[in-house]
Amino acid sequence: MERYSDETVIVTGGLRGIGAEIAKRLYSAGASVAIIDMADEENAPEAIENMHLTSEGGNVCRYYKCNVADFEQTKRTVTQIAKDMPKVTMLVNNAGITRDGLVMMMSEQQFDDVISVNLKGAFNMIKHCSRQFIKNKCGRIVNISSVSGLSGNAGQANYSASKAGLVGLTKTVAREFAAKNITCNAIAPGFIATDMTKDISAENNPLAAQIPLGRPGEPADIAQAAEFLLSASYITGVVLRVDGGLGM
Numbered sequence: 001m002e003r004y005s006d007e008t009v010i011v012t013g014g015l016r017g018i019g020a021e022i023a024k025r026l027y028s029a030g031a032s033v034a035i036i037d038m039a040d041e042e043n044a045p046e047a048i049e050n051m052h053l054t055s056e057g058g059n060v061c062r063y064y065k066c067n068v069a070d071f072e073q074t075k076r077t078v079t080q081i082a083k084d085m086p087k088v089t090m091l092v093n094n095a096g097i098t099r100d101g102l103v104m105m106m107s108e109q110q111f112d113d114v115i116s117v118n119l120k121g122a123f124n125m126i127k128h129c130s131r132q133f134i135k136n137k138c139g140r141i142v143n144i145s146s147v148s149g150l151s152g153n154a155g156q157a158n159y160s161a162s163k164a165g166l167v168g169l170t171k172t173v174a175r176e177f178a179a180k181n182i183t184c185n186a187i188a189p190g191f192i193a194t195d196m197t198k199d200i201s202a203e204n205n206p207l208a209a210q211i212p213l214g215r216p217g218e219p220a221d222i223a224q225a226a227e228f229l230l231s232a233s234y235i236t237g238v239v240l241r242v243d244g245g246l247g248m
């Protein structure tokens, strides 16, 4: 019997990059996967096909178009997922955007957009999924934060604030729901090679040269940590750095 054979993980921003790798890993472990992202429904099958999902179980992968920043959309989407899929017990808040700029140049819109997706989006999803977790007597939440949220990063006031906010959200949710067998943890990735970072090459990023493990991270490095936290029963409220040793 596969490990998660009658369980569903919701992965936001799961059509590419780190989210796609997390979806793929959990699907291989036997979980059904509900991917939430912004692409139109007709474009999703090709993206999912490119993920090369493999599993020996009878689990399914379905796509739901939804903007995580929209409270009502996330509510409707979670309700639909709960109708369509095996019991929802896991959530990975991975959807995230950057709108970089120095504070003196940053517009109100740039600040609000990043907070809405990265921080409010996670709140929306946790709030709506919590009913399912309580009903199913189990919940495992992983929020994808960032080392920028722990140390700050010039040019990313909006992004760093949203990722630091996720740390506070994680610890509060961990405390509020602990008695219900719902855990909530965060991962703080370092420099990971994805579309989000494609314009920052390892060569021209001064941080990359300081990574003790000597290479940028891969989405698979984050997926490995996410699966670990999703399967852990006695870990809650932690922020796990997955950064090749950068933060030592």
Ligand code: NAI
Pocket (backbone or CB within 6 Å): 012, 013, 014, 015, 016, 017, 018, 019, 036, 037, 038, 039, 066, 067, 068, 069, 093, 094, 095, 096, 097, 117, 121, 144, 145, 146, 147, 188, 189, 190, 191, 192, 193, 194, 195, 196, 197
């Ligand atoms: P990416 O840009 O490659 O993928 C992000 C995905 O989220 C995309 O599929 C996008 O369509 C989706 N998305 C964006 N806004 C959305 C919304 N409002 N609603 C639903 N889906 C939305 O990014 P990447 O690199 O895979 O990053 C994933 C997460 O990891 C993000 O939260 C990012 O902040 C975080 N992270 C990434 C690092 C890196 O070096 N790549 C480092 C630290 C954290």
